[in-house]
Amino acid sequence: MLSITSARLGGILFLILCVAYGIYADDIHLDYWSEQEVFNARSMPYFIAVVGSFCAILLILVPAPKTDWSAVLNLNWLPACLLLVIMSGYGILLEPLGFVIATILLLITAFLVLGVRSFRAPLLVAATIAMAFWLLMDQLGIYLAPGAIPEQLFQYLGGAG
């Protein structure tokens, strides 16, 4: 029975990827003339899929040093995963909230997730970075949109005023 090492696990994942890649290569649309050519848009993907699958099989079969999975499991998973969620959230909120607000939120939440205990220092650092970066970009002529929600809010406040 083969034990699961990092190389073997990687090999299995890559084998699945290479097979899926090879299957999807079939979906590349070719016209009649391209299909007759020795080398067309599908050739390179087929070649990569075959070589990749061969390497993945070797990775699975070749003996490799045992992996200490407990060390991997004992890593700081929670803050790392939260950071990834925060970054993804930044991508979602950047357009509706605008650069400044979304950036302040990104930085503050990341500081807090990483263990900063007070709220004042992170707010100050985040606001300084966001405003300084926005001003720098403004000076360089790069427009960073204020965001749909703040824009509507300004319009509403302007209209009410």
Next chain:
Amino acid sequence: MLDGLFIGLQTVLTLHNLILVFAGCATGTLIGMLPGLGPITAIALMIPITYGFDPSSGMILLAGVYYGAIFGGSTSSILINAPGVAGTVATAFDGYPIARNGQPGKALAIAAYSSFAGGTLAALLLAGTAPFLADLSLGFQSADYFALMLLGLTLVSAFSSQGEYLKALMMTCFGLMLSTVGTDLSAGVQRFTFGRMDLIDGISFLMLAMATFALSEAVMMVLQSTRAKEPTIRLHKTSLHLSLPELRAIIPTVSRSSVLGFFVGVLPGAGATIASFLAYGVERNLATSEDQKQFGQGSIKGLAAPEAANNAACTGSFVPLLTLGIPGSGTTAILLGALLAYGIQPGPRLFIDEPEIFWSVIVSMYFGNLMLLVLNLPLIPYIARLLLVPRQYLIPIIMFFSLMGVYLVSFNVFDIQMMVFIAICAVLLRLLQFPMAPLLLGFILGGMLEDNLRRALAVADGQFSFLWDRPTTVVLMSLVVIAILIPMTRALWPKSSR
């Protein structure tokens, strides 16, 4: 050659470009000093800024960042025993003990002088060999380029650390796979876009570099933050002075290591890590039995050798990039990506068509090393304070600049989501101990490899005879076979090869 050097000097010796060299060195040092963040991350973070410059200025800045990051990596190796990159691991062997013995200034000075000497000697060797190689490679045809790129890809895997050959090869294939995403320019058909408009232009190399190096590194820092850290050595009132006998002792070491480092660096895939370990090993073997005992305990030769070699190797790695358009390492792969983004095609024609870029990069290397010595070294006690900034603040700031670096190029939030997805994959692969540099190299070379293969086949009427029609191609393909077979044999039968 003298005309070329003159062109390079003319380009570099303007106030604007000298400021860029200094800014590059200082920024590179700052980023490279942070454990885990090496030259690839530093350059990736700086590329978006260079889009506003002309190509020569952009490359001058990035070359400065490269040197600064290597120097910064040595600084963190010496002061906190945490090498920023693999290339400075050997620096920590003797650099950290010297610093712990109460002489951190001396350790940093040895590192800086050795790096300067290594970089300068290598820049001279580069200036001498690059035009010759560029001339030689002018006769290269598509078939030779195809074989050369294949050699570059296989050598990167072949020079990976022991037991990692198959993993490196696998990552190269993964990089090649990612390079096929987008529109195939020769046929005009979409490949692996899954109907998404955002993927029609393919995956941006900057996004891939940022996600696989800068972002994944930030996440890895968080994942591994529970590990015990060595104490940081403070640099208050430290002396950067070296005595004459100490200088005399390291001069032969630095000279040997620089030449060795340069030629190791020229080999695609070998790079600074192998050069620094090799130089360290050579010096230890050459040392007297008395001196040998000092190695690992704070030997100045043990510090000077890897420092001179890794800097010389960095310069050496520019030879295949500038003369053949083939990146020999992850860092030069990203520099190649930057050149392509400026609309410049590196290769033998660069020497003829864009001599000011070719020579200004070479000359800026020398000035970069000079800046590091004259300006950065005295500033180190202040720059090193960055090591005291809490990680809780540093990591989110790195994350922000990585995300912004990519967003400001495309203004497409899809790129941010894509980056996060790639970063997750990269973190998982790092945990499974898969190297990242071959991925980047496979990605950068993938398009060119396919293009040259297509052209070679077209010239040979669809026959694969182009592989043995020309002597150059035959020699290169033979090297490819050797580069595959030797490490493959070792990987498959590890015990019998010992």
